[in-house]
Amino acid sequence: MNTKxxxxxxxxxxxxxxxxxxxxxxxxxxxxxxxxxxxxxxxxSFVNISEGGVIAIERIIKEIRFGKSIDYAETILDINPGRLKLNTTDENGNAKTMDFYTANNSVNIIDNGVDKGSITGSSTVLTSLVFRQSTTSKGMLVKIEMTIKDTRETNPRSASFYGSAVLRGAY
Structure with a gap:
């Protein structure tokens, strides 16, 4: 028998x-x-930094443009952390102040004595805020230099934001 x-x-x-x-x-x-x-x-991380920086810069520039003058007694220029207090008016023409300052690693705003809190976002950290003032033929110019980093990244990224605006309410 053959078995395979x-x-x-x-x-x-x-x-x-x-x-x-x-x-x-x-x-x-x-x-x-x-x-x-x-x-x-x-x-x-990039989106967090961009949103925080752009929103803060745009808000500061908007308020500078509406500003009448700078309150030099409470403004800190040319060093970090900077502070900018603007004398301006509300929509009814009444005098008021806008104050931008650094607290808890973020840009904060005080609108006519009422602290409105942070304008940079909760997942970012402000590492630098400097205001500079210049005089131009159109009036007073305020320059803003701001550096923000993301806190949620293991390798944190940072970005610098720059802006400037003329106090239009002064002329």
């Missing part, structure tokens, strides 16, 4: 090759997911 042995399954070499291919694919998949997560965190 039937071989079924995989040889040892085939198993090693298949397992190696699956392992390489798994490692590449994990690396791709980690890379995507890292890129997402970097984008989120």
């Amino acid at each position: 042995e039937r071989k079924s399954g995989y040889s040892m070499i085939e198993l090693v090759i298949y397992i190696s291919i699956i392992a390489v694919m798994a490692v590449l998949s994990v690396q791709a997911m980690l890379s995507t997560t890292r890129v997402f965190a970097e984008i989120k």
Whole structure:
């Protein structure tokens, strides 16, 4: 009687090759997911910094443009942390003040004696705020230099923001 042995399954070499291919694919998949997560965190950090800086700069510039004069008694110019107190008017023409200052690592605002809190955002830290004043042919110019960093990143990023505006209420 002639019996043939039937071989079924995989040889040892085939198993090693298949397992190696699956392992390489798994490692590449994990690396791709980690890379995507890292890129997402970097984008989120950039957005946090940009939103905090742009909102603060735009608000300060807007109030400078409405300003009539600078209250030099309470303003700190040319050093960090700076403070800017503007004499201005409300929508009814009544005198009021706008005060921008640094507290708890953020830019804060006091509107006519009422503390309105931070205007930079909760996930960012203000590292520098400097106000500079110049005189131009159009009137008084205020320059703003501000540096903000993100607090949620393991490798924190920072960005500097610059702006300037003329006190239009003065002329």
